[in-house]
Amino acid sequence: MELYKDPFQRDIFESLINRDNQTNSFENIISWFTNLKMFANLEIKECNIDDLDFWSVSEDSISHNSGKYFEVLGIKCTVGNRELSEWCQPIIRQREEGVIGFIVKKINGVLHILIQAKLEAGNFDILEMAPTVQCITGSYTNPEHSVEYLDYFLNKKGIVHYDVIQSEEGGRFFHEQNNNIVIEVAESDLNQIHPNFIWMTFNQAKEFIKFNNYFNIEARSLLACITPV
Numbered sequence: 001m002e003l004y005k006d007p008f009q010r011d012i013f014e015s016l017i018n019r020d021n022q023t024n025s026f027e028n029i030i031s032w033f034t035n036l037k038m039f040a041n042l043e044i045k046e047c048n049i050d051d052l053d054f055w056s057v058s059e060d061s062i063s064h065n066s067g068k069y070f071e072v073l074g075i076k077c078t079v080g081n082r083e084l085s086e087w088c089q090p091i092i093r094q095r096e097e098g099v100i101g102f103i104v105k106k107i108n109g110v111l112h113i114l115i116q117a118k119l120e121a122g123n124f125d126i127l128e129m130a131p132t133v134q135c136i137t138g139s140y141t142n143p144e145h146s147v148e149y150l151d152y153f154l155n156k157k158g159i160v161h162y163d164v165i166q167s168e169e170g171g172r173f174f175h176e177q178n179n180n181i182v183i184e185v186a187e188s189d190l191n192q193i194h195p196n197f198i199w200m201t202f203n204q205a206k207e208f209i210k211f212n213n214y215f216n217i218e219a220r221s222l223l224a225c226i227t228p229v
Contacts, residue, residue, distance in 0.1 A: 015202035098136035098178035
């Protein structure tokens with residue numbers, strides 16, 4: 001009797017339990033991530049919103065004049081079962097549906113995930129491990145910016161195993177939805193990858209999830225959607 005009749009779920013399960021045939025050792029992944037941190041730098045400066053080009057402030061929102069990127073709204077919340085019954089807060093509204101996706105492929109017969117080291121403001125230690133593509137509040141169709149491997153998801157270049165619109169956390173994001181996608185490519189594809197990316201098995205991903213400040217929330221959420229255990 002087969003545990004998983006679906007071939008992709010079986011491949012994920014085998015990748016979860018397999019400690020052999022890993023294209024990168026756990027130590028190699030740690031070394032890759034640590035080396036990138038040595039050269040990563042993020043400088044944050046406080047400024048007056050009125051001094052920023054193309055951003056406008058209205059009575060209840062802050063937004064970009066182009067209508068792209070994101071909008072910051074001011075809202076008033078009223079509830080009956082919290083420690084506070086009423087409060088005011090800012091909340092972010094995305095301008096377009098986001099894309100969060102993993103590219104996976106078999107290497108030496110074992111399914112691997114393409115993970116990126118992503119620099120974001122607010123990360124505890126500058127970099128975190130993220131999905132292959134993560135475009136949530138930004139305008140990924142903006143020609144001024146290039147997102148590695150985005151075309152695989154926009155053009156469905158591979159076998160689509162998972163393609164679902166999911167709502168995000170509602171306490172800080174207003175009606176935010178992101179397209180969560182998992183695409184499998186041929187083993188002959190993507191043999192040369194960007195240095196900010198690395199292949200790892202589902203077993204290795206499971207190990208990193210045990211520790212804080214490695215896998216970000218988007219990667220954790222997408223893994224939870226597709227892993228059988």
